[in-house]
Amino acid sequence: MRVKAVIAAEKQIVDAGAWKDGKMPNVAFPLSKSTLNVNANYRWRCIHFTAAGGSYRLLVFYRLDLHKCNMYLGRHDGKIMTVIARFEWHGTHEGWHFHVPKDCDDTGLVAGRTGGCEKRLPQCFEHHRKSSFGVTSDESAYMLALNTFRLAKPSKQFDLVMQ
């Protein structure tokens, strides 16, 4: 299923999770082939939802000291989780951007890993429509996640970067 279709689909939040400190346990976002080291310097939250017959988790983690925020969209494939898209901001190079599979479908994805999302939207050094960080608190990070992945009705303030 294409990433855009998942984002556009009607969703049911199973568990909205809660913001947490401390090193994220692997069970929160279980990857079988690599460890996602969300360390104690990050605030993180995992939202579990269903959409179009599939089960998904959206992991949101950020740290304000480095101006860093990542959102990983993972799909449950049986007991294995596959990351199908990432939405990111890095203090080092500004601009919100997505990482998605090459053909925006399952091409190149590796179950159990965060890798395989080889296509960057927009590409490096190109214009980024959303060019301000905007994350200042748990609330703003959560709202951005809800709006970007359409877990709530999008608001004008946090419009989608990817068309």
Add this chain to the structure above:
Amino acid sequence: MTNIKSSLCEAFCGALEVNKVPAGYAVSTGQIGPDGDPIGFYVVGPNDEGKYRIQDDGLYMCAIESAGGDLQNKTRLATFTSLCDEYGVHREEDTGELVTAAVGSEAIGASALRFLSFLIRIQDLVWMSTERAVSTFRDDATKMLKDLIGDKARIVSDYVVSPGLQEVPADLGIIADGRPPVALFFGLSDARLMEALLLQAWAQQRREECAVIALLETEGAASTKMRQRANNHLTAVPNFRGEERAACARIAREALGFDPTLQ
């Protein structure tokens, strides 16, 4: 000379971006990292002594590992440790952050360049996973097979199917109770595939019951002609890279009679 110098300056520094962040400075370079983003790092400080340290955000190694350069593999771990020593970088145990020692402001430039070189070089860990590095491929495949099979079968190296076939030992033997043994060859070359075919032919001639499998690292690991022969005569010829688990599950299924990934 001036033109060449400006051209080089533009190439090296044109894409350099420095942003102020609460912890210090966020720096982006023109080099592209393993996940498609420009490689960046942070200059964090000053500390109580007025010094700065260079570090990543704790996720660079995750990107390397996710791209296939995980440090479970001994060869890669040794390379990583050696690069850390060479560039004076260490990985914080609790946060996974790659950090340098703290330096005065006058030494930030040199320290940052060394750190950038380090980040670029550890990308080779990914390359090591796809390049035909024999030991890496063998280590990865053997580890995955052991993980999948557990104690359901014995896995031995340099396996000889029977005394009469000792001229052609397989790289691995997988022996489960009540099942024909699996003789596994790591198909790194045409010559190795030829040995697998030879064992298959001799085993058939001697009515030795065994399954002969050649595990290719990638589709291009052997010539088309040899792959065709292997596909037609061997029990299976799975491809490892990109579908590691599925390839090993195919071998495990042959050895055990069932797919352990479905258990």
